[in-house]
Amino acid sequence: MRAVRFHGREDIRVDEIEEPLCGDGQIKIRPAFVGICGTDLHEYLTGPSTVPTVPHPLTGDKLPTTLGHEFCGTVEEIGAGVTGLQVGDRVAVKPNLFDGTCSTCIRGRFNSCENLGFIGYSSQVGGLSDHVVVDKKNAIPLPDSIPLDIGALVEPLAVAWHAVSRSPLQANDTVLVVGTGPIGLAIIQVLKAKGITSIIAVEVSERRRELALSMGATEALDSVGINGVAHVHALTGNSGADVAFECSGVQAGLDTAMGGLRVRGTTVIVSLWEQKPVIDAFAIVLQEKHVTGAAIYDDGDFESVINAISSGDIKPSSMITSKIRMEEVDEKGFRALIEERDKHVKILVDISA
Structure with missing residues (x-):
């Protein structure tokens, strides 16, 4: 399958990698839209700092890693033991990874985990790919009333x-x-x-x-x-x-x-x-x-944002300033956000295009 992977400073490539298998307690997602974040740009311009250059303590992965942490998609496979979701459901992905055992996690502050990691930074799992496998807890259901491009804005919101x-x-x-x-x-x-x-x-x-x-x-x-x-x-x-x-x-x-x-x-x-x-x-x-x-988000923040979008209290569509194909992610994504900063807010990669 295709995957946009970060290899180093100003070096992102659309690589062919193995399609992931869906294990127990996991779901496989077909990503729909993926946002490019300011942290992505920082890694691209300066070289890896958030992206691990040695095996990450939670994933064991290091460069090159698959990018994409602001994304949503459709469930295409359900692993054993997963309840509350079914094939065809639409989900936004909450990308933070935590160990659950450090002193911060024991206090319930998973957003500040001492070994904090992210889908889209810390492993081969990232939204900028044809298929993604995540634990069920990372998949937050989206109502049908929210278009999939808007679903990709749930994470920054x-x-x-x-x-x-x-x-x-x-x-x-x-x-x-x-x-x-x-x-x-x-x-x-x-x-x-x-x-x-x-x-x-x-x-x-x-x-x-x-x-x-x-x-x-x-x-x-x-x-x-x-x-x-x-x-x-x-x-x-x-x-x-x-x-x-x-x-x-x-x-x-x-x-x-x-x-x-x-x-x-x-x-x-x-x-x-x-x-x-x-x-x-x-x-x-x-x-x-x-x-x-304020570090990323707490449990419940994704759901609160989804409810606010559904009710019309938040109408974020004007944040989307461009939609591009995966093969255009370097020139029309990263380079555009760097060289045409005043023109763009959020560029989305349409994985289906």
Whole structure:
């Protein structure tokens, strides 16, 4: 079967590999649509950091690995002992892998497992292939009302749902979202679904500022050439935002998120950083501000997102800016997201095309 595999820096290939067998407690899925993520781009540009170069403790696999962790598809085979699913069912795949035995997992925080792994990074199992076998617990049912291309957006929306859940959000809060790439835009949609009516976005890209406004932001500030912190305070009666979400992964973005907060406000850091940022601890102490991290998702977050899409509270279709074939994944997928960043939000690979 075909599989898009990551071999190293700027080296992804459509390889022919063996079709996986469906074991006990597992299901085989025919992927439909697969999203390309910012972490995929990071691995592609800089070389393996999340992708294991030595055998992963959970899977035993290393480079080359099959990519694709934002995906959905149709069940085509059921392993022994699997209940609650049948052939033909549509599922979104929750890709995180955990050992269940480390001190973090024992506390029930599987999203922060000490040996955390991912379908689509840590093994030969990934959505960018003709067939995928996963454990039943990784397959979350999709209702027929959700198209399969939208089903591929459940994973990044679950990241956003979890980040918002990690904040002390209140109904009348003013919220600051710094960086409106796919996750920032997803957070704006989740905030809107939760009834937040005052959302300030800060973003360098004009196209993404427009998208932020269309998805629920009430203000969208250009982060170039202005004092973003001063503008946020001006928009909030010189008080500052109650909650901020840092989605940019750059120092200027974190400075805006922290500086734009009110006294005792909370910044939730969602982005993954290539370099350690600097935080003004003096300002945090004097203004009693809070800093919180948000790592992927908890149990139930996928289901909450699916329910919100089904009810119409989240309408994420405008995040999809292109659909491509598997054989086009390098040029029209990875390269397009790098070289035409302002043009794209989420590029989906159509496995059936």
